[in-house]
Amino acid sequence: MSSDESLSASHPTFPPDPAFTAQANGTAQMYADADADHEGFWAAQARERISWATDFDQTLDWSDAPFAKWYVGGELNAAYNCVDRHVEAGNGDRVAIHFEGEPGDTRTITYADLQREVSKAANALGALGVGKGDTVAIYLPMIPEAVVAMLACARIGAPHSVVFGGFSAEALNTRINDASCKIVITADGGYRRGAPSALKPAVDAALDHAETTVEKVVVVKRTGQDTPWNEGRDLWWSDLLDAASETHEAQPHDSEHPLFILYTSGTTGKPKGIFHTTGGYLTQCAYTNSVVHDVHPESDVYWCTADIGWVTGHSYIVYGPLANGATQVMYEGTPDTPHQGRWWEIIEKYKVTILYTAPTAVRTFMKWGHDIPAKFDMSSLRLLGSVGEPINPEAWLWYRKYIGGDRCPIVDTWWQTETGAIMISPLPGVTTLEPGSAQKPMPGISAEILDDEGHPFTEPEKVGYLVLTKPWPSMLRGIWGDPQRYKDTYWSRFGEKYYFAGDGAKYDADGNIWLLGRVDDVMNVSGHRLSTAEIESALVSHPKVAEAAVVGASDETTGQAVVAFVILRQEHIEEADEFGEGVDLVKELRNHVAKEIGPIAKPRTIMIVSELPKTRSGKIMRRLLKDVAEGREVGDVTTLADSTVMNAIKQGLGD
Ligand code: WT7
Numbered sequence: 001m002s003s004d005e006s007l008s009a010s011h012p013t014f015p016p017d018p019a020f021t022a023q024a025n026g027t028a029q030m031y032a033d034a035d036a037d038h039e040g041f042w043a044a045q046a047r048e049r050i051s052w053a054t055d056f057d058q059t060l061d062w063s064d065a066p067f068a069k070w071y072v073g074g075e076l077n078a079a080y081n082c083v084d085r086h087v088e089a090g091n092g093d094r095v096a097i098h099f100e101g102e103p104g105d106t107r108t109i110t111y112a113d114l115q116r117e118v119s120k121a122a123n124a125l126g127a128l129g130v131g132k133g134d135t136v137a138i139y140l141p142m143i144p145e146a147v148v149a150m151l152a153c154a155r156i157g158a159p160h161s162v163v164f165g166g167f168s169a170e171a172l173n174t175r176i177n178d179a180s181c182k183i184v185i186t187a188d189g190g191y192r193r194g195a196p197s198a199l200k201p202a203v204d205a206a207l208d209h210a211e212t213t214v215e216k217v218v219v220v221k222r223t224g225q226d227t228p229w230n231e232g233r234d235l236w237w238s239d240l241l242d243a244a245s246e247t248h249e250a251q252p253h254d255s256e257h258p259l260f261i262l263y264t265s266g267t268t269g270k271p272k273g274i275f276h277t278t279g280g281y282l283t284q285c286a287y288t289n290s291v292v293h294d295v296h297p298e299s300d301v302y303w304c305t306a307d308i309g310w311v312t313g314h315s316y317i318v319y320g321p322l323a324n325g326a327t328q329v330m331y332e333g334t335p336d337t338p339h340q341g342r343w344w345e346i347i348e349k350y351k352v353t354i355l356y357t358a359p360t361a362v363r364t365f366m367k368w369g370h371d372i373p374a375k376f377d378m379s380s381l382r383l384l385g386s387v388g389e390p391i392n393p394e395a396w397l398w399y400r401k402y403i404g405g406d407r408c409p410i411v412d413t414w415w416q417t418e419t420g421a422i423m424i425s426p427l428p429g430v431t432t433l434e435p436g437s438a439q440k441p442m443p444g445i446s447a448e449i450l451d452d453e454g455h456p457f458t459e460p461e462k463v464g465y466l467v468l469t470k471p472w473p474s475m476l477r478g479i480w481g482d483p484q485r486y487k488d489t490y491w492s493r494f495g496e497k498y499y500f501a502g503d504g505a506k507y508d509a510d511g512n513i514w515l516l517g518r519v520d521d522v523m524n525v526s527g528h529r530l531s532t533a534e535i536e537s538a539l540v541s542h543p544k545v546a547e548a549a550v551v552g553a554s555d556e557t558t559g560q561a562v563v564a565f566v567i568l569r570q571e572h573i574e575e576a577d578e579f580g581e582g583v584d585l586v587k588e589l590r591n592h593v594a595k596e597i598g599p600i601a602k603p604r605t606i607m608i609v610s611e612l613p614k615t616r617s618g619k620i621m622r623r624l625l626k627d628v629a630e631g632r633e634v635g636d637v638t639t640l641a642d643s644t645v646m647n648a649i650k651q652g653l654g655d
Pocket of ligand 1: 391414
């Protein structure tokens with residue numbers, strides 16, 4: 001075993017393999033360089049990794065903090081950086097995307113192909129009247145057109161707003177309206193668990209609402225299923241692209257030109273439109289993909305299993321790897337279709353060398369058994385990554401042994417939609433790996449842990465709040481249309497000096513950072529962020545519900561699971577009791593949440609209760625509900641307005 005077990009047998013750590021170090025993109029020197037000159041370090045990253053049409057004259061302008069400007073005066077085109085420059089450098093024949101559809105159909109897209117497709121799409125958008133500054137909603141399955149659509153938007157300077165295909169019509173509607181999108185790009189459907197699953201009807205439903213800014217809906221034909229059509233508004237993607245020229249001159253955009261908006265859950269019911277700009281975002285995506293994923297574009301086959309609808313897909317399927325000219329795999333479907341070895345079969349087929357996935361997937365594979373990956377040849381793998389939530393040491397060690405053949409370093413990468421790119425992570429080939437910890441801020445990143453009073457501390461095992469102490473290039477530039485909310489959410493909890501991440505954290509005795517989950521009313525279910533308030537408001541929008549409280553309860557596979565406590569309106573309480581309709585009602589409520597937000601938000605458990613625990617000022621004490629949901633002894637109830645409520649809840653649940 002390659003682990004260093006001399007310190008403690010129950011606590012293996014993994015020093016870098018010298019052979020890995022010898023070829024690694026990341027170096028120990030980077031920490032020293034970044035510490036010595038923070039801005040100089042980031043200026044060098046930007047100039048080394050990105051092609052600028054106009055060089056920048058100031059690296060960072062923080063004079064209007066917390067509103068940052070990076071690479072001031074610089075001009076670039078993100079799509080040119082992700083596509084054209086690789087073709088110009090003679091790498092047009094390199095595969096950009098090995099696409100694997102769920103039914104088994106495949107497409108091989110080279111950088112030259114990508115250049116033609118993106119150019120056609122940019123011309124097609126232009127012909128529809130989409131110009132610089134117009135916003136475009138993208139609601140697509142995991143197919144190459146999603147990448148092409150995003151890059152076409154980037155090319156013409158139209159910020160895209162990708163909405164995860166699993167979100168409902170309601171959720172899509174809110175996001176389209178918030179960003180006043182002019183166009184929606186969607187598909188007839190995608191393949192999911194062996195069957196076509198329609199998407200376009202959700203777009204129709206989203207746009208049915210009275211007023212909309214959407215002028216055209218562009219539809220990719222993926223499944224060929226019957227699709228409702230709105231003459232005059234709907235257009236086939238293929239018709240538009242067939243009519244468009246294959247050449248398109250990419251214009252440079254300002255470094256701070258908005259690249260995209262991506263909605264994420266916050267502590268209130270209204271999702272936040274996190275927006276990112278061009279130069280800093282692209283720089284940090286390219287840098288982290290190079291030194292953390294250790295991508296060597298000439299030889300690696302990289303696979304990030306995220307959906308393009310999340311930030312991981314934006315940064316580590318589209319912008320990072322493509323800016324670096326990497327070859328990657330893109331897979332449309334679910335890991336168990338048509339069998340539970342589908343991912344390992346894909347790794348064997350394409351000789352994948354780098355795999356980046358989420359702990360929830362690893363834990364699911366653990367449940368399915370290690371004999372499944374054992375059937376495939378995965379000797380091509382040389383690096384594994386994890387993202388989205390803490391990876392427990394047990395899952396980390398399983399991942400290393402059964403997927404990584406006991407030889408691949410694992411990088412546990414902490415970051416957020418807001419941070420745009422990886423912030424805390426080991427550097428493979430440099431860092432001695434500590435299973436379960438994201439370990440150290442990357443070179444160029446500064447983090448601290450604060451106590452309740454906002455004082456930084458370094459004592460091991462004490463729990464505090466993670467903050468970031470210096471601006472970084474791929475930081476969010478704000479919340480779309482709501483600068484005040486940006487300040488309030490991120491830059492006020494501990495004053496304007498600290499970016500408040502919303503995560504609990506601690507150090508261990510070696511100074512490694514351990515992320516301990518959210519400290520706010522945000523849940524993390526299978527690496528997806530959901531807000532308790534958003535699900536509560538979905539529940540109370542159901543006519544039978546009077547009140548609802550939602551908590552994230554720990555769950556072995558999904559990290560956290562949504563558990564809802566619901567009070568029914570009087571007339572329905574009797575209904576539920578007398579006719580034993582409780583079960584149907586729970587199903588009805590779960591489906592209602594799926595309709596309002598999306599299937600990912602469906603509560604795992606709904607408990608019908610007669611009262612909720614509240615303080616005298618009327619605030620729901622979620623902590624106590626969490627105790628119930630996690631099957632613990634209920635904690636301190638002395639601040640409850642009515643201290644008998646918890647007994648009633650527990651009795652009602654048959655405890
Ligand atoms: C939240 C951000 C980063 C892209 C995917 C999620 C949690 C993320 C880790 C990690 C512990 C993690 C945090 C964070 N998180 N990565 N490696 N270890 N926690 O992006 O939806 O914006 O969620 O995910 O709680 O705040 P997101």
